[in-house]
Amino acid sequence: MELKEKVAAVIEQVRPALQGDGGDIELVEVRPEEKAVLVRLKGHCFGCPMSTYTIKGYVEQVMKQEVPEISEVRLVK
Secondary structure, rough: OOOHHHHHHHHHHHHHHOOOOOOOEEEEEEEHOOEEEEEEEEOOOOOOOOHHHHHHHHHHHHHHOOOOOOOEEEEOO
């Protein structure tokens, strides 16, 4: 499985938790050279004061655990 497919699988894994709060997450780009994933939050998650925690405390932690080639998840607008 290639890197982008692994990342997309993790996005699908975390998506139900965000959808449960009326939001969603979109994979924007995988940057292997930076070991980074760029995502966009949608719905109620967009602009939420907790969005940084959602990305760093939840999505990034799951991503790093499941895809060791990734060390950071960044939020883009």
